[in-house]
Amino acid sequence: MGQMMQRRPAQGRAMMQNMPQNCMNMMQEMMRGEMRQGGMGGMQGGMHGGMMGRAMQAPASASDATKGYMEAANKMYGPLMDGLQADDPDVAFVRAIIAQRQGAIELAKVRVRFGKDDQTRQWANDIIRNEQAAIDDMEAWLKQRGK
Numbered sequence: 001m002g003q004m005m006q007r008r009p010a011q012g013r014a015m016m017q018n019m020p021q022n023c024m025n026m027m028q029e030m031m032r033g034e035m036r037q038g039g040m041g042g043m044q045g046g047m048h049g050g051m052m053g054r055a056m057q058a059p060a061s062a063s064d065a066t067k068g069y070m071e072a073a074n075k076m077y078g079p080l081m082d083g084l085q086a087d088d089p090d091v092a093f094v095r096a097i098i099a100q101r102q103g104a105i106e107l108a109k110v111r112v113r114f115g116k117d118d119q120t121r122q123w124a125n126d127i128i129r130n131e132q133a134a135i136d137d138m139e140a141w142l143k144q145r146g147k
Contacts, residue, residue, distance in 0.1 A: 055074040056070055056073070057070070063114075064114060065110060065113075071106075072106035075103065076100065079102070082095070082099075083095025083097075091145070094138045094142060098138050101134055102131075102135060105131050108124035108127040112125065
């Protein structure tokens with residue numbers, strides 16, 4: 001990290017030097033991971049890929065529900081970001097929202113599997129049903145336009 005600090009502008013060096021140690025440790029770990037994966041793709045190539053696009057891992061000690069929620073969220077991220085990159089703003093919106101709604105379905109499925117509360121079970125089941133219907137409508141819209 002020392003060499004990296006020397007290449008930073010003075011303002012950036014001051015900010016990093018004043019960063020709480022736990023934040024600095026996390027940043028160093030992220031940077032090491034980037035170097036192992038071939039550079040700073042996420043910082044130079046947009047938010048999809050590299051540091052910004054890396055899946056978050058639940059700690060090994062996390063509950064199965066937490067691991068399921070993290071997996072569902074991670075599966076949503078790539079398609080959502082890909083969808084936003086369509087040239088047509090309407091298509092970008094629809095593709096991103098399809099990914100977001102599919103993510104909501106995946107989260108709801110985790111809730112159905114692990115949750116206990118009757119109200120959250122009802123919400124989860126409603127989400128699965130309603131979001132799938134909306135996805136079907138949006139996919140039909142895309143198909144009609146050859147997208």
